[in-house]
Amino acid sequence: MKKRAQTLSRMKRQENLIGYLFASPWITGLILLGAFPFLASFYISFTNYNMLSFPRFIGLTNYRILLSSDTIFWRSLGNTFYHVSIAIPLGIVLGVGLALLLNNKVYGMSVYRTMFYLPNVVSIVAMALMWLWLFQPSFGLINEVLSPVYRLLDIEPLRWHQDARLAKFSLILMGLWAVGGPMVIYLAQMQDIPNALYESAEIDGASWVRKTVSITLPLMTPSIFFNFIMGLIGGFQVFTIAYIMTSGGPGRATYYYAYYLFDTMISDQNMGMASAMAWILLVLVLIVTMIALRLNRYVVYLGEES
Amino acid sequence: MRTIIATILILGTLAISAGCSREEKSEALTIQFWHLNPVGSPGFSQMRGIINAFNERQEAYFVRGTGFSFWDYWDKLSVAISSRTAPDVGYRTIDDVVARASNGVLHNISELMRNDTSQNNIDLGEFRESQLEFATWQGDLWAMPFSATTRVLYYNLDMFSEVGLTEADVPRTWSELHRVAKMFDRVEGNTITRLGFDPTYGNTHYHGWLWQTGLDFFDDELNPTLDTQGHLDVLEWIIGFNSDFSRGQLTAFGEASEMLGINVFASERVAMIVDTDGLYQTLKQADAQITYGVAPIPVPDEDGIRVSWGSGFSLEMFDNGAGDEFRRTGAWELFKYLLEHDAQIALADANGWIMGHRSAMMEYAGGDPILQAILEEIDYAVDKVFVPYAPSWHGADWFPYYTEALDGTLTPSGALAAARAHLLQKRANWEATR
Numbered sequence: 001m002k003k004r005a006q007t008l009s010r011m012k013r014q015e016n017l018i019g020y021l022f023a024s025p026w027i028t029g030l031i032l033l034g035a036f037p038f039l040a041s042f043y044i045s046f047t048n049y050n051m052l053s054f055p056r057f058i059g060l061t062n063y064r065i066l067l068s069s070d071t072i073f074w075r076s077l078g079n080t081f082y083h084v085s086i087a088i089p090l091g092i093v094l095g096v097g098l099a100l101l102l103n104n105k106v107y108g109m110s111v112y113r114t115m116f117y118l119p120n121v122v123s124i125v126a127m128a129l130m131w132l133w134l135f136q137p138s139f140g141l142i143n144e145v146l147s148p149v150y151r152l153l154d155i156e157p158l159r160w161h162q163d164a165r166l167a168k169f170s171l172i173l174m175g176l177w178a179v180g181g182p183m184v185i186y187l188a189q190m191q192d193i194p195n196a197l198y199e200s201a202e203i204d205g206a207s208w209v210r211k212t213v214s215i216t217l218p219l220m221t222p223s224i225f226f227n228f229i230m231g232l233i234g235g236f237q238v239f240t241i242a243y244i245m246t247s248g249g250p251g252r253a254t255y256y257y258a259y260y261l262f263d264t265m266i267s268d269q270n271m272g273m274a275s276a277m278a279w280i281l282l283v284l285v286l287i288v289t290m291i292a293l294r295l296n297r298y299v300v301y302l303g304e305e306s
Numbered sequence: 307m308r309t310i311i312a313t314i315l316i317l318g319t320l321a322i323s324a325g326c327s328r329e330e331k332s333e334a335l336t337i338q339f340w341h342l343n344p345v346g347s348p349g350f351s352q353m354r355g356i357i358n359a360f361n362e363r364q365e366a367y368f369v370r371g372t373g374f375s376f377w378d379y380w381d382k383l384s385v386a387i388s389s390r391t392a393p394d395v396g397y398r399t400i401d402d403v404v405a406r407a408s409n410g411v412l413h414n415i416s417e418l419m420r421n422d423t424s425q426n427n428i429d430l431g432e433f434r435e436s437q438l439e440f441a442t443w444q445g446d447l448w449a450m451p452f453s454a455t456t457r458v459l460y461y462n463l464d465m466f467s468e469v470g471l472t473e474a475d476v477p478r479t480w481s482e483l484h485r486v487a488k489m490f491d492r493v494e495g496n497t498i499t500r501l502g503f504d505p506t507y508g509n510t511h512y513h514g515w516l517w518q519t520g521l522d523f524f525d526d527e528l529n530p531t532l533d534t535q536g537h538l539d540v541l542e543w544i545i546g547f548n549s550d551f552s553r554g555q556l557t558a559f560g561e562a563s564e565m566l567g568i569n570v571f572a573s574e575r576v577a578m579i580v581d582t583d584g585l586y587q588t589l590k591q592a593d594a595q596i597t598y599g600v601a602p603i604p605v606p607d608e609d610g611i612r613v614s615w616g617s618g619f620s621l622e623m624f625d626n627g628a629g630d631e632f633r634r635t636g637a638w639e640l641f642k643y644l645l646e647h648d649a650q651i652a653l654a655d656a657n658g659w660i661m662g663h664r665s666a667m668m669e670y671a672g673g674d675p676i677l678q679a680i681l682e683e684i685d686y687a688v689d690k691v692f693v694p695y696a697p698s699w700h701g702a703d704w705f706p707y708y709t710e711a712l713d714g715t716l717t718p719s720g721a722l723a724a725a726r727a728h729l730l731q732k733r734a735n736w737e738a739t740r
Binding site for chain 2: 050267
């Protein structure tokens with residue numbers, strides 16, 4: 001009996017060993033390419049490091065400077081919060097709206113769904129360049145369409161991304177073009193809602209609005225919440241569209257946090273400060289996500305309790 | 307059948323392996339050289355020819371050139387320097403040589419020159435003093451000027467003759483520039499269709515205009531100035547040059563050309579523009595069907611200084627700390643070769659750049675009057691100062707305030723004060739981390 005137990009134990013160890021062996025390429029990659037840079041950046045955030053000489057430990061100085069005497073830090077953070085607080089709710093509203101629209105049995109619906117999803121497979125650089133054309137004040141399609149309105153109101157054509165007051169909102173509008181991604185998730189969940197619920201509501205005389213508000217939306221809250229969290233994480237890292245379309249301008253109107261981090265590293269050659277910024281961003285995203293997860297139980301339908 | 311397939315596979319593998327083998331001399335030490343002519347770029351074959359010529363004229367070293375696109379090169383090199391895997395020889399920008407020299411990542415060129423008793427030592431007399439100064443740290447050279455750039459005024463003679471002007475009317479002062487420029491402006495409805503000149507178009511910068519008045523961004527201790535009436539006057543001159551148009555109209559007009567992929571000067575949308583020698587290359591390559599010329603950038607009417615921003619690349623020998631004397635000697639031989647008269651002409655031809663070697667470039671310019679005029683202007687070019695606490699002071703630090711002043715969201719004095727405060731704060735923060 002004892003011998004059998006030993007054999008089983010040896011076999012289990014062997015099996016574990018083989019398992020680790022198969023997983024080792026991934027584990028090695030995780031440690032070398034993930035964990036090491038992660039920990040190194042944490043250490044570098046406490047140093048003065050210009051990428052030419054060795055990092056020199058300076059304690060919390062980078063953090064103190066960023067939080068107490070760097071006005072651009074707060075401005076870029078403010079711009080990022082503005083982007084997150086408007087882009088995410090708008091994205092959810094539009095995504096859910098589109099999903100409701102495309103959840104009908106109309107001829108050629110799969111074509112419409114594909115068309116709305118297509119922008120998600122377009123490179124963000126190509127997308128930004130296309131929107132530069134659309135927003136162009138002199139010959140852009142948007143201002144061409146709006147030209148009767150401008151004439152009626154006797155106002156100058158809007159300068160969209162070139163106007164400091166409109167630039168952030170222009171980039172948010174542009175981002176909505178890719179709302180087809182979340183829409184697919186909403187649509188999938190919508191189609192999971194049992195038809196019996198709608199049939200019962202119809203027997204009770206519920207209208208389409210009533211069914212949407214009382215059945216569809218509550219049952220969709222898990223996917224809305226999922227997209228909300230993903231949007232938060234992505235929103236705090238907004239960079240590429242501003243880098244390509246506005247270079248952070250006009251002025252610093254679209255100078256987002258990640259853009260400032262990039263400039264601190266590349267233009268100022270201050271890797272220590274940039275690492276500190278990255279860690280502050282991580283903590284911020286964690287806090288906001290944790291708050292959102294706390295709200296989870298109040299707003300998300302998680303099924304009937306037994 | 308199996309034997310036939312196996313034989314084909316083995317032969318194929320051998321053929322591919324043979325094709326992959328490098329044409330290196332078996333006993334030669336490989337010297338790494340990074341450049342900006344990647345495979346597929348127009349200058350790739352010429353650059354390969356330049357490298358091959360060096361490999362063929364000596365036996366001891368084999369230079370392996372690696373070309374990167376302009377947009378990838380700088381970040382790759384920065385990371386390579388940081389990780390002590392930099393190439394033996396490569397280019398960087400000349401204005402920040404001091405940063406690398408003071409951090410010990412470059413070989414001392416003056417020391418190599420002093421120890422070199424060969425016939426082909428570098429002739430410093432062939433290079434401009436203004437560029438050599440930027441390559442100097444603590445009295446020694448740590449790099450050599452490789453290319454040279456300047457900014458000049460391009461004028462369209464077809465458009466000049468259309469309004470009854472000739473080459474004699476090319477403006478020399480700011481007031482002449484304004485008077486001549488206004489003869490070309492055209493507006494249809496709310497849209498500009500043609501413009502004489504704008505001080506923000508092309509390759510112009512606030513500091514370039516500032517230098518013409520004898521003022522600078524920083525004092526000798528690298529403190530930001532920007533708080534004098536002179537600084538304000540220059541900014542107001544830029545903003546007010548086309549005051550009959552809104553900034554929205556001007557930006558839309560400039561951006562429209564850019565987006566349509568047409569050069570605003572080549573397409574005869576502006577009569578005059580300040581740009582680098584790169585525009586000349588663009589016009590030549592595009593075979594632009596316009597008659598044009600180049601002249602010094604107009605200067606302020608009173609006590610104006612003939613000066614332009616002249617950035618350029620430096621040639622550097624990177625020290626990865628290996629202490630390999632043989633490698634250093636090989637890199638030095640390549641370094642000298644790339645700065646030789648003939649190699650500089652070949653490099654100018656390969657890249658379309660104006661190189662640092664003066665007599666080589668005079669020969670290269672030959673009977674080309676535009677290139678000769680550009681070369682003459684390079685003698686008046688000055689590079690921007692390297693500010694360790696704000697290496698990108700003219701870009702990421704100043705530009706947002708500049709655009710706010712242009713857009714009118716900040717007053718000119720407000721923009722200057724805000725930019726100065728920002729730079730002072732940046733300096734204080736930088737010093738706190740020392």
